[in-house]
Amino acid sequence: MSIEGSKTSGAPRRIRLGMVGGGQGAFIGGVHRMASRIDDRYELVAGALSSDAARAAASGAELHIAADRSYADYREMARAEAAREDGIDVVAIVTPNHLHGRIATAFLDAGIDVICDKPITTTLAEALELVQRVRETGRLFALTHNYSGYPMVRQAREMVAAGELGDIRVVQVEYAQDWLSTDLEASGQKQAAWRVDPAQAGAGGALGDIGTHAEQLARYVTGLELAAVSADITSFVPGRKLDDNAHVMLRYTNGARGMLWCSQVAPGNENALRLRVFGSKAGLEFQQEHPNQLRFMPLGQQPRLVTRGGSGTGAAAGHATRIPAGHPEGYLEGFAQLYRDVAEQIAARWQGRAPDAMACSVPTVEDGALGMKFIEAVVASSRAEGRWTDARLTF
Amino acid sequence: MSIEGSKTSGAPRRIRLGMVGGGQGAFIGGVHRMASRIDDRYELVAGALSSDAARAAASGAELHIAADRSYADYREMARAEAAREDGIDVVAIVTPNHLHGRIATAFLDAGIDVICDKPITTTLAEALELVQRVRETGRLFALTHNYSGYPMVRQAREMVAAGELGDIRVVQVEYAQDWLSTDLEASGQKQAAWRVDPAQAGAGGALGDIGTHAEQLARYVTGLELAAVSADITSFVPGRKLDDNAHVMLRYTNGARGMLWCSQVAPGNENALRLRVFGSKAGLEFQQEHPNQLRFMPLGQQPRLVTRGGSGTGAAAGHATRIPAGHPEGYLEGFAQLYRDVAEQIAARWQGRAPDAMACSVPTVEDGALGMKFIEAVVASSRAEGRWTDARLTF
Amino acid sequence: MSIEGSKTSGAPRRIRLGMVGGGQGAFIGGVHRMASRIDDRYELVAGALSSDAARAAASGAELHIAADRSYADYREMARAEAAREDGIDVVAIVTPNHLHGRIATAFLDAGIDVICDKPITTTLAEALELVQRVRETGRLFALTHNYSGYPMVRQAREMVAAGELGDIRVVQVEYAQDWLSTDLEASGQKQAAWRVDPAQAGAGGALGDIGTHAEQLARYVTGLELAAVSADITSFVPGRKLDDNAHVMLRYTNGARGMLWCSQVAPGNENALRLRVFGSKAGLEFQQEHPNQLRFMPLGQQPRLVTRGGSGTGAAAGHATRIPAGHPEGYLEGFAQLYRDVAEQIAARWQGRAPDAMACSVPTVEDGALGMKFIEAVVASSRAEGRWTDARLTF
């Protein structure tokens, strides 16, 4: 596999991308592909888009993947691509959760970088193994906690890091949806079915699907380390095996307190991910459904609206934006930012230089492990009637 | 004391109102007075506005209270007014929390109805004694959990009761302020000083001051009985003796779950009381700072904006409104509604008829006791590291 | 009539208020009464509440007006009250528009101050006569363009006057309602009927009813003088004789440009009065349905939310507010502010001192005349196919 990116022309060559999962009928695979295209740093050249050979082939053909690089088996793909001179540089893994670990391992072992959808695995143990694998292989592993790619999330993170909020005291984070308010899985709806199945989704229902996004967003913006959780998780829809609602109290190692609520049974909510952080000097608020703005509330001053590209935004937000203020960027651009940051990391490696520091805040395999720790701690606390349960994880 | 309200003219006579507390420099007394005037059902004729005799007299004179009915001592006032033919019908108690119980008792014992500011007392034990006193004397006791008077809170309550939300599953309620983010009490600010002093405020800081409002609002709207709480309360400002932030997980006897957050250290929040209720059929949201609207979110339909006086509002909201849609009513009108409802209850008694059912949802002495139970359960749970603690109270 | 306000007690005596119009079934009279009560500066002691004697008497009795001061004729009332030692100090006129002028004249001539509902009259000529009458009699004449009483309107006015917006360039003002989207007047709805009848409402339909509010609000906040208008007015509901929609382009004498839209056929709008002002240094926005906040937008900085009672509000807003930030004041409090300001003006006269300057921004008879000039200029321009028509008026 060629790793040099230098060319005679001005642009580095496009990164060769492979994909596992994401065949016809899938959802998140298409999102990854659109995200990879927006900034033109990737070309999709190989895939194991389905474990069904015919469907894999048909899906590949639709995506302009050459027939001989459309694989029915990810292991075969890892082996074959690693052997090609023009083999893929990076693989995107977009299968159900329980397959992430083994697929990632196969590609890491083949010397191929990995972009993996979240949550990282279905158990903490498996996540920790993956941490080991990444460290041993030295490959890049990016976890698509995509909200980390929003410019205003980067802005919020930068403001907290710069001390604009003072000492953080209170974190309120929530992610509410309503699409599982009824027994949708009984209807055969595929997206619902695997998410409520412990074998495919792991120990967390709403918790794994969206709670980890909320936990990661709070951590990403504040930089705080979670110390312990006290939780109460519930399945409201009769017969459902995993939680569809979780209430969690949070304690951080710096003494801050917080609350996390995630729910998939809250009518009127689509993807209502909302983070509020309050410090000794100021507060801020971010709402995912309106990602081009941030509310900043300095103590004793008038609340201010910070807009993407608008006055007073900093370098981190600027790094993650494509178009001027007032023309909204959305979910796909935020997702694309992770792809762009990974591309920068790869290009820097090709060129033997340090990557742009701004591109180094992509969620990692360790973030994934912390998410699994969070799920396991919440489930354990809830089973122990809300006992405060350690959520720390030292690598 | 004359209790007949019939007159030769068309209007019942105005109810004679006395006030304890609320002298010069006080805040909530003025609110009660404005609230009592809006609907012209009361006239303020007596007061023990301050325990300082000179200040009591000066305060009374400012308020057009006759000099001989401006008392320096509430016990004297209760005695003297009870003895007058034209004595007060009802007393409004607007002193700091720790005095509520004894003052109320004095007036109840004198046969005078009571309107009492919240929280009812500083301990549960005292609140339960007051419940007894009210029951024994048969007097009216109204607790000014004023948000109960907002038309859209009445609307929400009516919608829940009518089953429009289905079975209630999740309750999210919060009340955030920022005015105690710094050590304001050290500056001698009077409103701050007594609220952070356990001797005057009781066991709860933010919890007693605003947490009880949140708890009561959730209960008022949903009609659910709180079963148990698991809590984590904190004092962020160094040296502060009472909590300035509280996180509480809620379990209701019907199986519903909830979360309550109250904070006085959340920069950018003035009186951000917000209630969200989610049931099997719909969700709704109310924000105190925008009290003329309610967001109603039926599952599988478009969210709707319900406005005070607008399409689709019911009898309960109509009962509590004065002016047409689009011209906002505010805090004072909501407060006035409790006064108006009490006036209707008194007028009905004078006239020997049942009061309008709509006027009977004023918070009672039992509501006050439930609030004290909530505070004590939260404090106990927090001390026991979040152990689920019984919050039920049977009368 | 006694005009001295000195008393032995600390408070000035209450101002004696009379009312013409506002009997049973009326709307705005009740609003005036609530507004007059909130701050306890008035007592309603006399009225000619209806031109029907029986209804006048019944209405008076309901309002605790003594039978001998409940008049069936406003002329008799003006005469009798002027002759009493304890006669009214001020009269509130709350009849349909076409009666304002003659009633006001009767009371002015009797030496009684006037608070008059808007619009002032039905023709400019009549308004100008009234200006003359006010000047000759030296009485106080307050016009209840009630939005002028909102604290955040006062704040906006103060900010413009202080130059915080720089030179004003653009004014966008609109007032949209939907209640006349259908032929409501045909149903016998009384509020609709007189508003669409030229004999009672004057030359303007929506224009007179709400357009004058918009024009006055823009003028009140900016202090700009309107130079000329170019207009297009329409009646969308078949058979309606007056406009239910008006579009007006505005030119101010300082070179600023603007647009005014008023409509009563805009579904989804209740009382959507919204003012935006843009200058060389900043912009601001006020929305009547959310009157506790103002959006301030300094050029090149982040937009800020200015809240009633919150950080950075000035003396003018402080003067017009009753309760702290975060507890909304509404329409009635704004209305009450005009009553309070009039009370201060009267009290100052009694006490032989200059009134508080903050209390002197109540709309006057001249404001009323400017409003009539606006209506006539708009109607003339529209008839002349949008020809720019002079809207200036020099007194």
Place this chain on the structure above:
Amino acid sequence: MSIEGSKTSGAPRRIRLGMVGGGQGAFIGGVHRMASRIDDRYELVAGALSSDAARAAASGAELHIAADRSYADYREMARAEAAREDGIDVVAIVTPNHLHGRIATAFLDAGIDVICDKPITTTLAEALELVQRVRETGRLFALTHNYSGYPMVRQAREMVAAGELGDIRVVQVEYAQDWLSTDLEASGQKQAAWRVDPAQAGAGGALGDIGTHAEQLARYVTGLELAAVSADITSFVPGRKLDDNAHVMLRYTNGARGMLWCSQVAPGNENALRLRVFGSKAGLEFQQEHPNQLRFMPLGQQPRLVTRGGSGTGAAAGHATRIPAGHPEGYLEGFAQLYRDVAEQIAARWQGRAPDAMACSVPTVEDGALGMKFIEAVVASSRAEGRWTDARLTF
């Protein structure tokens, strides 16, 4: 040039795209490229990215364009590409306005489809010539009035067409920005400089740059034909040759009335494009900065929030969306929709079938001519002191 799109694989081949303009330092060219990539229907294979040969070459190299297809002259490019077997199918024109017409003509004459940025030309006469050219050549001509690609704009259009608003009565449309509040052009800022230069921008300043967007959006959604305009345009910044603020009253041929305001001197506005339409049965509102939602206000019912992908959205919105509700799509996706619709039209032609009807609402050359007519009518009306000026255009 090969025009058949059939392939052995499942996907039609990518459309070969060329670009004129959009070299290093340009803005809108990058937007077109991102838009063309999102749905993977195009590959950029040729360009005349700059009239400066060296810059054209460097720009091409950065974009992976082969050196021999990176032209310094658009005429050469049209000739050469038309001659190639693998020549471009369509060209995107992203130069300043005054060059659009001649470039488009060159490619149309070479038998190449055109995607052209707006406004179409700098004069109506030139636009009408282009209409002729398009008709004679039979080529596809798409004008990137990109807001037409927003799903909720498509939804609004569909709702109006379905009669959900009844007869349209009032149209309020505005587009406000603040970036030209100062004399930015004097600083050498390139985006500002050409927009205020009549030679490059045409007769309209704000009018051409954003006013045409507002006019087109209103027309696109309502389907109404503009009859006449009465206007007042202004240049507030001293020395500026073109308008930076325009007020326009609108009359439609069906009797509807409207107002259009566009401004580039309104502090606090980024790209505040907002459309409100009111009919006899309902109103609706769209705000470009929050493009994932639409406010629908049926008369006599509660206002509803229509969300992209949410309940009650129709086929037109569904056609234009990529990801589920609650995950915002933004400006680039809206822009991409026009590219996708053009791709579908081309693919249908290749396959000898009728295109999907949903893909046929891309703005056309006639839309461009209507926009130029609008500009010229507004400028003429303003010069004639607001005289109502015919804005109709018959093709």
